[in-house]
Amino acid sequence: MQQLLAPVHAFLRCETPQTWIDVARASASLDELLIDHCNCELKAAQTAMFLLRRYALNAESGQSLLAWAKPYEEFVYHKDRDIEQFLARDVKKNELVAVLQPNQHFSFAQDLIPPLIRLIKEEFHHFEQVLELMHARQIPYRNIRAGRYAKGMMSHVTTHEKNILRDKLIVGAYIEARSCERFAKLAPYLDAELSKFYVSLLRSEARHFEDYLKLAQLVSSEDISERVAYFGEREAELIMAPDDEFHFHSGQPQAIKYSYA
Secondary structure, three states: HHHHHHHHHHHHOOOOOHHHHHHHOOOOHHHHHHHHHHHHHHHHHHHHHHHHHHEEEEEHHHHHHHHHHEEEEEEHOOOOOHHHHHEEEEEHHHHHOOOOOOOOOOOOHHHHHHHHHHHHHHHHHHHHHHHHHHHOOOOOOOOOOOOHHHHHOOOOOOOOOHHHHHHHHHHHHHHHHHHHHHHHHHHHHOHHHHHHHHHHHHHHOOOHHHHHHHHHHHHOOOOOHHHHHHHHHHHHHHHHEEEEOEEEOOOOOEOOOOOOO
């Protein structure tokens, strides 16, 4: 565990504050925590898909990605969603079978495709795993309004076209690293099933932030160290700032008091 976390801690500019952990570990927070986490897994897959479609794939392959994501998005955005039907579907029918063709006008297209497709597969799988845990605990899925964390990070992405992808990849790296750090922070306080699950997620996703960083450097003509440091400072500010709402990636919760199981 410590071996996996060492690069994550070295990358992040601050640890999750105890105030967030105190609220997250409370029994009254569990439903909200799992629902938001479930949303986050799907958003991570959608973000990677957007980057592939925007930069790395030709139009036909982009449509193949949309078809791959359709069952997930139909479940999430359909008011009459049936969780049992969704979880019981034949997942093999939803595997990505298309041979993806790179965008010939983007020189790094082929470099982006394998790592981002691998990430999408893992995020879809983790989305379903969280959903299964929720269903077993009779926690209904619902959409949650996005918190200020991701929006705050994205607000610092440059407007210069040639560097937008670089910045978005760096933002992705910080979001993934913070997720891993919080998996580890939460695991000791959760019940045995959830603790084991969060440790397994940490093992699975620990490399994601490094994949994003490698791609960010690849697509940039300049060293990205200063830009990485800049986003690291912004990310730490968001994590340490007071937050009126509780989310998986929120800052320090304000005026929230819960009892512990």
